[in-house]
Amino acid sequence: MKHRKPTPSKPSLPALNIRFKVPLFLILVLLLTVPVNGLSQESWSQNWIEMVGSDWNYMTDPTGDHNPASVDVINNGVPLCCYYASSSSSVFYRMALRGDPINTQGELDQYAWMAQIDVADDGNSNIDVTVRAEGITEYLSTYNGSGTQLWTVADPISTGYVRAYQSGSIWYLEMQAPYSTLGGITRDTPVRFFFHTSTTETNSIKDATVPSATISGAFAESGTTTLGGGGGYGFMFDSEDTNPYSSAGSYNTPGSEISISESSSRSLWFRNSGFGTPLHGKLCFPR
Numbered sequence: 532m533k534h535r536k537p538t539p540s541k542p543s544l545p546a547l548n549i550r551f552k553v554p555l556f557l558i559l560v561l562l563l564t565v566p567v568n569g570l571s572q573e574s575w576s577q578n579w580i581e582m583v584g585s586d587w588n589y590m591t592d593p594t595g596d597h598n599p600a601s602v603d604v605i606n607n608g609v610p611l612c613c614y615y616a617s618s619s620s621s622v623f624y625r626m627a628l629r630g631d632p633i634n635t636q637g638e639l640d641q642y643a644w645m646a647q648i649d650v651a652d653d654g655n656s657n658i659d660v661t662v663r664a665e666g667i668t669e670y671l672s673t674y675n676g677s678g679t680q681l682w683t684v685a686d687p688i689s690t691g692y693v694r695a696y697q698s699g700s701i702w703y704l705e706m707q708a709p710y711s712t713l714g715g716i717t718r719d720t721p722v723r724f725f726f727h728t729s730t731t732e733t734n735s736i737k738d739a740t741v742p743s744a745t746i747s748g749a750f751a752e753s754g755t756t757t758l759g760g761g762g763g764y765g766f767m768f769d770s771e772d773t774n775p776y777s778s779a780g781s782y783n784t785p786g787s788e789i790s791i792s793e794s795s796s797r798s799l800w801f802r803n804s805g806f807g808t809p810l811h812g813k814l815c816f817p818r
């Protein structure tokens with residue numbers, strides 16, 4: 532087939548308009564979809580997981596033990612007061628409240644709702660990261676354990692990083708934060724976490740998803756898990772080894788075995804191959 536040589540010609544006026552209109556349209560679409568602070572707000576449709584305490588029971592809290600209603604963490608009848616979820620790039624939190632946390636202006640009420648995260652097994656048992664919906668200044672922010680701000684986004688209701696909705700007599704508040712704002716915590720980091728409310732934008736606890744009103748007490752009542760995988764996470768101690776983990780203990784010996792049995796027909800075996808990094812008895816139970 533003979534290829535026809537294109538005939539150079541000046542574009543007509545309407546054709547010129549289309550050439551400019553298409554890039555302009557694309558620029559407008561891009562401007563409308565550019566995420567705040569370069570980080571994407573994501574869909575709330577996630578695989579929500581029930582929060583459990585250190586006793587492996589669902590976290591829950593009495594209704595009516597604190598006022599105002601929008602800072603009262605409640606039992607949703609399951610009974611359960613809180614959930615979390617994870618996408619590949621963001622973590623999500625949900626807590627049940629007795630009252631609407633949104634004011635008549637469509638902004639967060641003048642209180643704060645937050646998640647406290649302790650990286651387990653890092654040598655400290657206090658706050659490593661805070662994710663806080665701040666209704667006095669209208670921000671969603673993350674902070675490290677020293678209180679240094681890691682990330683913040685203004686007007687979190689209108690930008691979609693925080694939302695609230697009613698289901699029967701229960702209000703749910705949800706917030707999301709990208710993993711890249713969590714000071715190095717990933718989907719696979721073993722963590723303990725709980726949620727609480729505050730009448731100030733500080734780490735003081737008004738009502739929480741666990742009974743304790745102190746940070747250390749609340750962490751002690753929180754289950755250890757990973758944000759990405761769900762399920763539980765436990766530590767297995769060899770009586771010859773102690774926390775923090777060391778190279779002591781018989782399980783560190785190549786060829787040694789540990790068995791966990793539920794019955795004579797159901798057991799789980801671990802064998803130290805003697806290769807690579809010595810094992811110190813950490814077990815993860817995927818959901």
Ligand SMILES: [Ca+2]
Pocket residue numbers: 592593594595596597603604605738
């Ligand atoms: Ca309560």
Ligand SMILES: [Ca+2]
Pocket residue numbers: 649650651652653654655656657659
């Ligand atoms: Ca820690």
Ligand SMILES: [Ca+2]
Pocket residue numbers: 592593596738739741742
């Ligand atoms: Ca309470």
